[in-house]
Amino acid sequence: MNIKANNPELTSWIEINEGSDFPIQNIPFGIISTDKKTKRVATRIGNSVIDLQCLAELGYFDGIETDNIFNQDSLNSFIEKGKAYTRIIRDRISEIFTKGNDELRKKENALLEVITPIDRVQTHLPAKIGDYTDFYSSIEHATNVGTMFRDPNNALLPNWKYIPVGYHGRSSSIINSGVAIHRPKGQQKPNDGAPTFGPCKRLDFELETAFITYPGKELGDHITPDEADNFIFGMVLFNDWSARDIQKWEYVPLGPFLAKNFASSISSWVVTMDALEPYRVEGPKQEPEVFPYLKFNGNKNIDINLEVLIQPEGSVESVVSKSNYKYMYWNMEQQLAHHTINGCNIKAGDMYGSGTISGHTPDSYGSMLELAWNATKPLKLDDGSERTFINDGDTVIMRGYAEKNGIRVGFGEVSTKVLPAK
Amino acid sequence: MNIKANNPELTSWIEINEGSDFPIQNIPFGIISTDKKTKRVATRIGNSVIDLQCLAELGYFDGIETDNIFNQDSLNSFIEKGKAYTRIIRDRISEIFTKGNDELRKKENALLEVITPIDRVQTHLPAKIGDYTDFYSSIEHATNVGTMFRDPNNALLPNWKYIPVGYHGRSSSIINSGVAIHRPKGQQKPNDGAPTFGPCKRLDFELETAFITYPGKELGDHITPDEADNFIFGMVLFNDWSARDIQKWEYVPLGPFLAKNFASSISSWVVTMDALEPYRVEGPKQEPEVFPYLKFNGNKNIDINLEVLIQPEGSVESVVSKSNYKYMYWNMEQQLAHHTINGCNIKAGDMYGSGTISGHTPDSYGSMLELAWNATKPLKLDDGSERTFINDGDTVIMRGYAEKNGIRVGFGEVSTKVLPAK
Numbered sequence: 154m155n156i157k158a159n160n161p162e163l164t165s166w167i168e169i170n171e172g173s174d175f176p177i178q179n180i181p182f183g184i185i186s187t188d189k190k191t192k193r194v195a196t197r198i199g200n201s202v203i204d205l206q207c208l209a210e211l212g213y214f215d216g217i218e219t220d221n222i223f224n225q226d227s228l229n230s231f232i233e234k235g236k237a238y239t240r241i242i243r244d245r246i247s248e249i250f251t252k253g254n255d256e257l258r259k260k261e262n263a264l265l266e267v268i269t270p271i272d273r274v275q276t277h278l279p280a281k282i283g284d285y286t287d288f289y290s291s292i293e294h295a296t297n298v299g300t301m302f303r304d305p306n307n308a309l310l311p312n313w314k315y316i317p318v319g320y321h322g323r324s325s326s327i328i329n330s331g332v333a334i335h336r337p338k339g340q341q342k343p344n345d346g347a348p349t350f351g352p353c354k355r356l357d358f359e360l361e362t363a364f365i366t367y368p369g370k371e372l373g374d375h376i377t378p379d380e381a382d383n384f385i386f387g388m389v390l391f392n393d394w395s396a397r398d399i400q401k402w403e404y405v406p407l408g409p410f411l412a413k414n415f416a417s418s419i420s421s422w423v424v425t426m427d428a429l430e431p432y433r434v435e436g437p438k439q440e441p442e443v444f445p446y447l448k449f450n451g452n453k454n455i456d457i458n459l460e461v462l463i464q465p466e467g468s469v470e471s472v473v474s475k476s477n478y479k480y481m482y483w484n485m486e487q488q489l490a491h492h493t494i495n496g497c498n499i500k501a502g503d504m505y506g507s508g509t510i511s512g513h514t515p516d517s518y519g520s521m522l523e524l525a526w527n528a529t530k531p532l533k534l535d536d537g538s539e540r541t542f543i544n545d546g547d548t549v550i551m552r553g554y555a556e557k558n559g560i561r562v563g564f565g566e567v568s569t570k571v572l573p574a575k
Numbered sequence: 576m577n578i579k580a581n582n583p584e585l586t587s588w589i590e591i592n593e594g595s596d597f598p599i600q601n602i603p604f605g606i607i608s609t610d611k612k613t614k615r616v617a618t619r620i621g622n623s624v625i626d627l628q629c630l631a632e633l634g635y636f637d638g639i640e641t642d643n644i645f646n647q648d649s650l651n652s653f654i655e656k657g658k659a660y661t662r663i664i665r666d667r668i669s670e671i672f673t674k675g676n677d678e679l680r681k682k683e684n685a686l687l688e689v690i691t692p693i694d695r696v697q698t699h700l701p702a703k704i705g706d707y708t709d710f711y712s713s714i715e716h717a718t719n720v721g722t723m724f725r726d727p728n729n730a731l732l733p734n735w736k737y738i739p740v741g742y743h744g745r746s747s748s749i750i751n752s753g754v755a756i757h758r759p760k761g762q763q764k765p766n767d768g769a770p771t772f773g774p775c776k777r778l779d780f781e782l783e784t785a786f787i788t789y790p791g792k793e794l795g796d797h798i799t800p801d802e803a804d805n806f807i808f809g810m811v812l813f814n815d816w817s818a819r820d821i822q823k824w825e826y827v828p829l830g831p832f833l834a835k836n837f838a839s840s841i842s843s844w845v846v847t848m849d850a851l852e853p854y855r856v857e858g859p860k861q862e863p864e865v866f867p868y869l870k871f872n873g874n875k876n877i878d879i880n881l882e883v884l885i886q887p888e889g890s891v892e893s894v895v896s897k898s899n900y901k902y903m904y905w906n907m908e909q910q911l912a913h914h915t916i917n918g919c920n921i922k923a924g925d926m927y928g929s930g931t932i933s934g935h936t937p938d939s940y941g942s943m944l945e946l947a948w949n950a951t952k953p954l955k956l957d958d959g960s961e962r963t964f965i966n967d968g969d970t971v972i973m974r975g976y977a978e979k980n981g982i983r984v985g986f987g988e989v990s991t992k993v994l995p996a997k
Contacts, residue, residue, distance in 0.1 A: 284747050312762075312770075315762060316825055319829070320743070320829035321742070321745055321836070322743055323708075323743055324705060324706050324746075325705060325920050325922050326794055326919050334794075334795070338797075339916060339917050340737060348737050350867075372748055372756075373756070405732055406732065406740075407711060407742035408828070411914075415794075416918070492833075495833040500747050575795055575918070
């Protein structure tokens with residue numbers, strides 16, 4: 154596959170800080186507004202936000218149909234157009250901002266309209282998410298949970314290596330990075346005694362990524378793993394907030410519900426699968442052999458470095474976990490193939506979470522539940538305080554990027570402050 | 576509460592068949608199209624479909640803002656306006672079509688535009704459903720399932736009488752009555768042996784109703800049971816298709832997924848809570864006492880007669896179950912209060928399933944799983960054939976209505992044919 158905008162030789166005439174997640178090889182998509190501009194589709198190079206609606210109005214996409222695509226409050230109309238279209242737009246943006254191309258660079262007035270510094274824009278939830286599904290595809294995470302709560306010798310449930318286990322989540326409470334949440338209230342049940350009601354005492358994050366889909370096939374049809382890449386637009390960082398004590402009491406037999414749907418936070422910029430293609434790596438060997446509908450060709454994992462930080466109110470950030478998306482046992486293509494094998498249809502703007510991404514070592518676990526091992530090993534933060542779960546006033550920050558041959562394609566961050574229960 | 580359109584004295588100048596679900600006291604809302612008309616909002620009196628966009632254009636809603644409300648392919652814009660608005664519209668429709676009011680009746684040309692016989696319109700899915708939640712609120716159903724699969728002496732799980740147990744479902748595969756489905760494929764696991772893959776062998780219906788919400792509160796706020804009626808627009812009949820063998824292998828620990836999301840069928844006309852208000856009845860006594868956030872005042876159950884029929888290909892309909900919504904242990908107001916107690920937000924057009932509605936007696940169970948008691952007691956149909964689950968070619972039909980003092984307010988039906996696996 155030759156994706157023009159991925160050319161590692163390219164540099165931009167926009168200034169980009171060392172170590173930025175947003176070189177010209179990234180070109181993610183998001184929704185922004187400013188004091189003067191209503192919500193619209195934008196991309197970002199370095200710390201410069203580029204207004205695509207404005208570029209279209211100025212004629213920079215001439216020859217490409219862009220009516221009612223960029224003057225929108227979500228990416229859905231853009232994603233609805235499919236992979237060939239979003240690739241053409243990304244390639245064209247790359248061209249406009251590549252060093253040596255002066256078609257925009259020398260137009261001072263146009264530049265002032267098109268480019269705004271990141272600290273002067275407001276980002277918004279990038280997509281109107283119709284359906285949201287969360288998977289459970291990290292073998293390390295599933296093993297840790299099984300070891301803690303069931304049997305260390307039979308940590309994985311019998312179906313785990315046959316099925317990319319998943320469940321449906323709530324779309325309405327998916328929020329953009331930067332939006333604070335309130336600690337949820339709900340029923341909990343102590344090991345001995347009657348159920349109680351009150352604020353969650355075991356508020357946790359889950360380090361995940363999520364992918365957002367293009368339009369799919371009709372109800373009744375399915376998508377094969379080899380077709381799946383044509384249906385995946387891009388990825389975001391995803392904090393799947395979890396109330397462990399509410400979950401424990403409610404989740405049998407129909408799965409997590411109020412323990413999850415009070416809030417789910419995602420990063421603002423959708424990094425396209427095209428931009429991530431150079432970072433594909435081989436995944437773990439799958440044994441036993443999977444059913445034919447889950448078989449795939451080529452490298453489907455992606456080497457994405459992930460980290461989680463906690464910043465207590467008025468204090469410094471502490472890194473509490475370093476993980477990597479490449480550890481995933483089930484890949485996105487298999488997840489989508491499984492999701493549709495029964496004929497379930499997917500739509501543009503749907504979101505699919507990876508499940509908590511834990512690595513092999515205790516410092517790479519993707520949740521407080523695992524990091525502090527069910528509250529038995531408190532975690533020390535850099536300011537000397539300790540955590541078993543998340544406190545009121547804490548901000549949880551997740552960052553992620555892929556890097557190879559000096560080119561770093563990243564997500565920025567998803568950052569969420571926890572306020573006390575209402 | 577005095578809802579004008581509910582006046583039992585009213586009759587319509589539109590002819591209505593004896594036993595119709597749609598007297599002038601109903602006035603449900605749906606989406607229709609015809610050979611000449613694109614999708615739009617409509618209501619129905621008897622077998623006459625009334626085009627609300629056309630009524631608006633002809634000035635029959637003068638004084639009420641109706642721009643971009645009725646010329647839509649879903650009810651969402653209408654529902655978005657809230658309860659006071661939908662009540663005004665329903666009252667006004669009632670007025671126009673009440674016997675004695677000739678403002679439309681004598682205008683022949685207008686009548687031809689406004690009214691179309693039901694057999695000459697196409698109905699469509701009434702709402703763009705953002706999020707869909709399914710509950711599990713029939714104590715008879717939960718007891719039957721627990722008796723079959725766990726322990727007859729401890730059939731209910733410990734959380735069941737504390738929590739209106741629910742889980743998230745898939746919105747994209749919710750379909751209108753009349754849309755045929757294909758038998759889903761998926762992994763199953765025999766009791767002894769390795770998992771297998773193929774068409775579902777235990778395809779089942781679940782007799783449910785569902786409610787559709789108005790806009791809710793902000794993320795972080797909750798709705799009390801006493802406030803809940805202000806947030807519930809109306810109800811539909813709901814067949815929550817279930818693949819029992821797929822469910823059995825996949826559902827631990829995160830709940831049903833592919834066993835459900837291949838299709839969920841609803842009836843075409845949303846009957847408003849206003850129209851159902853006269854049929855409120857007391858529900859079962861709840862013991863132990865519920866937490867304060869689940870306490871309610873007044874009668875919150877509704878006396879809705881429900882039945883399920885199976886029509887084999889080329890054969891006659893057989894009634895296989897007669898149940899009633901009034902049996903529900905948890906009511907809709909409690910379901911909504913529970914759903915939002917953690918701050919989860921709801922939106923206009925969201926849908927919430929009741930869970931399978933089973934009665935006390937074996938002929939009132941709401942699923943084949945219960946009616947044929949886990950395939951141990953095959954059900955005899957009127958054509959002499961037997962069923963333990965649903966066969967290819969079968970059409971499953973659910974009907975429902977409330978009736979009191981000679982006024983019958985009904986839903987019509989949700990009817991779905993099962994085609995072979997693709």
